[in-house]
Amino acid sequence: MRCPNCGTALDANRLDGLCPACTWKALSLLQDARAESTPKAARDAGLFSVPNHIVLEEIARGGMGIVYRAQQQDPARLVALKMLLPHQSGSAQMLDRFRLEVRALTELEHPAILPVYQMGQYEGMPYFTMKLATGGTLASRVEAFNGKFREIGQLMLTLVQAVRFAHERGVLHRDLKPGNILFDESNRPYVSDFGLAKLADGTLETDGSVRTGSGLMLGTPEFLSPEVLSGGAAAATTATDIYGLGAVLYQLLCGRPPYAAEQLPRLLRQISEQEPARPSTLRPGVPRDLEVICLKCLARLPSQRYRTAQELEEDLKRWLAHRPILARPVALWERVGQWVRNNPALTALSVLLAISLAIGGALLARANQRLRTALSQTETAYSAARQNLHSALLGQSRLLLESGDSGQRGRLLALLKQTAALNPSLEVRNQAVAALALPDVETVGASERGSVRASSDDLKRSDAPRSDASRSAAAAPVFFRFPAPDDYHACTLDISRNGRLLLTGTMQSVALWDTITRTQIWSRSQFALPWMYVAFPPDGKSLLYSARNFGIQRSEYSCVEREVASLNSSKNQNQSLVTVHVNDPATVGSAQEATILGFTGRGADWLVAAERTGFYISRVEIWPGGDPGQARAVAQGERITFFALSPDEAWGASTTVPGTDVCLWDAKQVRIIGHLGQTNAIIAEFTPDSHWLIARMPDHYGLWEVPAASESAKGDQPLAEKKEPHWRLVKQWPVTFGGWMGSRIAFSRNGRWVAAPWGGSRFQLLDARDFSELCVFKAPLGFEAISAVWSRDDSKLYLLDSGHRLYEWDIAALRGALRELGLDWKD
Structure with a gap:
């Protein structure tokens, strides 16, 4: 039976056919009419x-x-x-x-x-x-708590304490929700509306039904606990109020109830079967522990919630005090168990599918394992074969390289190309560099009378006949030796500002070399003790040479270039020759024992060993613009064999031969600030950016991080003992045992490469970014490597050995040859 006015179902036995909805509406209209009248x-x-x-x-x-x-x-x-x-x-x-x-x-x-x-x-x-609470309800204030997690925690603690008080007196609220939390004029919260309360003695138990529409609803649907939904109001326990508190906390954290749906059946199904979404997925930034507390309160099974309000209160206090909470997130196995209980049919189907997949997977895995084993054995055998072949080819090329027999360069490079195809290691690259430097001959053609052979000089000519077999071996030349008489005890090397001239100094002479024709164009005999220091000053029109026995000598020079026909070409090609005129030298300064060490980072100022005590330097100065009258000291009072000044002029590093540590100087205050903690140091050099210090010991190099110019260490004890953080050792790498006290480290002007003496007749080329080895240059005659200098465009590297042998490495041509062999390095 239904009401003819509103369609509501009627119970004729209880209300004599009267519609409660229409009756209540009439009473409301009557009361409103009375109020208006x-x-x-x-x-x-x-x-x-x-x-x-x-x-x-x-x-x-x-x-x-x-x-x-x-x-x-x-x-x-x-x-x-x-x-x-x-x-x-x-x-x-x-x-x-x-x-x-x-x-x-x-x-x-x-x-x-x-x-x-x-x-x-x-x-x-x-x-x-x-x-009378005049501050409204919590439902109207939810958005005001958005993101205010500590305020939420404080509010929840107050509410939990009130609910705990009620539980201890045998009262269950059963309808906790934001609408039943009131505030007074001073914003103090109150738990209100105990209209659905239940006493612990069971007073006023209900049948547990939940009815909608015009009937009575025991609780608000969005905040009903699963046990009340399934078992009725009689199933409510203290855990029900814990659930209600969790629902209030959830809405404060997320701005919405734990469950929401447009239709009531769908909402009730969510409460019965699903877990609420994690608050952090709805509003990122929710504290993890507060989320754990909230979800524990909302657990579907009452046994998984807090057992009492006191336990919930304790965890809230812990969270507010920044202490670990006692609750823990729901374990994965517990979630799986809940899903299994909620979905028995799907679980059974999933188990059958899993068993099928397991059996099929086991069979497939067994087959795959056999295939993997066979593949692994094949790959191992292949790798071993490649390694054996690589080792054999490398050993064969090493024997050819060490044999010194002529006519082997083409064969050697062919072997190295095969070896590089297997593994382009650094050792293979170094052998290729050594092979490219061999003064060898190649077969370039054949006649009826036999093979025709050409020298390496002929191979360097573009018009020399070449066979296909030797064309790669006769690529652009990468290595040249300047013709020079034997003159032992070579010392230092420098290049002119325009890059055309090289200046070398030995203990017997000073010489100028033409970098185009690779010939000596001027020399002067001059006995030097104990070392000859040479340099081109920044003016571009004079040269310097100096030694302890005659001081710093400066000679102005002039150059005249002319074009002449090339004698080494059958074509009409001209060659540029230079004639140099060097004036008589003049002594710079009054000290006969001063020597030029180099130039500062600014380029115009001279770095000078101004005073000596016997063999050792005792004072180092900077001469602004080469003027000794404006000299200022950067180091003094110690026995120094070698001294380096950082380009920013803040720090100095000195060594003393034989067998001492690297001494560190504060160049501005002219005082020793410590040592690197090394023994038998030979040379030390700062990088052009003043960020690093490289030091050479007999068997290794070390790289130290240099502090900023505004910092300084204190004391005169080893930094390794002080654990001083400013001069930090960041890298070491081994070198051939040995080292010459006058050796020099050369930095390319583009900041990409470093040429460092490596021992014996070798220089090591390093990547300036990480100081990793790129290759090793070895002079064929085997004298001790002394000094290196880069051309002005960094395309060539000039090396000087102790036998006054001067060598040129064409870096661009070298990389082209290595690239053809598959051995070039990456930029």
């Missing part, structure tokens, strides 16, 4: 009066009653007055529930629970008054 003066005096109270206005109404704002006469104060709705007065169940709420509230005197002031009856209608 009441004179304004009467309305100002109140809606109606109950003993000792004037009811002023309606505040709110719901399924459990209506709340008014009322003026209490004695004592005079505003209160909240609650009574049943008019149509509920005839329901014995609603009357009993109303009395239960009064009883529950009168037993709960807590700062966070609204206190009851008075109760009574008005025209047979029960009512009670309580504290």
Whole structure:
């Protein structure tokens, strides 16, 4: 039977066919009409009066009653007055529930629970008054708590303490939600509306049904716990209130209830079967521990929630005090168990599918394992074969390289190309560099009378005949030796500002070389003790040479270039020749023992060993623009064999032969600041950017990080003992044992490469970015490597050995040849 007006289903046995919905609507319209017809003066005096109270206005109404704002006469104060709705007065169940709420509230005197002031009856209608909270509900303040996690924690702690107080007195709330949390004018929160409360003694148990529409709903659907949804209100326990507190916390963290759906059946299904989404997925930034607390409260099984409100209170206190909480996230196996219980049919199907997949997977895995084993054995055998072949080819090329037999370069390079195809290692590259430097001959053609052979000089000519077999071996020349007489005890090397001239110094002479024709064009005999230092000053029109026995000599020079026909070409090609005129030298400064060490990072100022004590330097100065009258010291008072100044002129490094550590100087304060903690140091050099210091010991190089110019170490003890962090050792690499005290490290001007003496007749080419080895240059005659200098465009590297042998390596041509062999390095 349904109402003909609104279509609501009617129970004819209980209401004699009357529609409750239409009756309540009529009562509401009647009450609104009476309020409108009441004179304004009467309305100002109140809606109606109950003993000792004037009811002023309606505040709110719901399924459990209506709340008014009322003026209490004695004592005079505003209160909240609650009574049943008019149509509920005839329901014995609603009357009993109303009395239960009064009883529950009168037993709960807590700062966070609204206190009851008075109760009574008005025209047979029960009512009670309580504290008036004028600050609204938590439901209207949810967004105000967005992201304020500590405020949320403090609020929840207050609410949990109130619920714990109620539980300890045998009262369950059963309807905890943001709408039942009120605030007073000072923003103090209160738990209110115990209309669905249940006493521990079982008073007012219900049948547990949940009805919608015009019927009675025991709780708000979005905040119903799973056990109440499945077992009815009688199934509510303290765990139900824990769930409600978790739902309130969830809405504060996420801005929405744990479950939400447009249709009630779908909402109830979510509560019964699903876990709520993790708050951090809805609002990133939610603290992990607070999320764990919230989800533990919302566990679907009551046994997995906090056992008591006291445990929840303890975890909230721990979180607020930045201490580890006791709760832990739900384990994966627990989630799986919950899913299995919720989906038995799908679980059974999944198990069958898993068994099938396991059997099939095991068979497939067994087959795959056999294939992998066979493949692994094949790859191992192939790798071993390649390694054996690589070792054999490398050994064969090493024997050919060490044999020194003529006519082997082409064969050697062919072997190295095969070896590089297997593994382009650094050792293979170094053998290729050594092979490209061999003064060898190649077969370039054949006649009826036999093979025709050409010298390496012929191979360097573009018009020399070449066979296909030897064309790669006769690529652009990469190595040249300047013709020079044997003259032992060579010392230093420098290149002119325009890159055309090389200046060398030995213990017997000074010489100029033409870098185009690779010939000596000027020399002067000059005995030097103990070392000859040569350099081109920044002016570009003079040269310097110096030694302890005659001081610093400066000679101006001039060059004249002319074009002549080339004698080494059958074609009409001209060659540029240079004629140099060097004036007589003039001594710079008054000290006969001063020697030029180099130039500062600025380029115009000279670095000079100004004073000596016997064999050793005792004072190092900077001469601005080469003027000794403006000299300033950067180091003094120590026995120094070699001295390096950082380009920023902040630091100095010196060594003393034989067998001492690298001494570190504060060049601005002219004082020793410590040592590197090394032994038998030979040379040390700063990089052009002043960031690194390279030092050579007999068997290894070391790289140290240089502090900023504004810093300085203190004391005169080894930095390794002090654990001084400023001069930090970052890398070491081995070299051939040995080393010449006058050796020099050369940095390319583009900052990409470093040429460092490596021992014996070799220089090591390093990548300036990480100081890894690129290759080793070895002079064929085997004299000790002394000095190196780069051409002005960094395309060539000039090396000087102790036998006054001068060599040129064409870096661009070298890389082209290595690239053809598959051995070039990466930029």
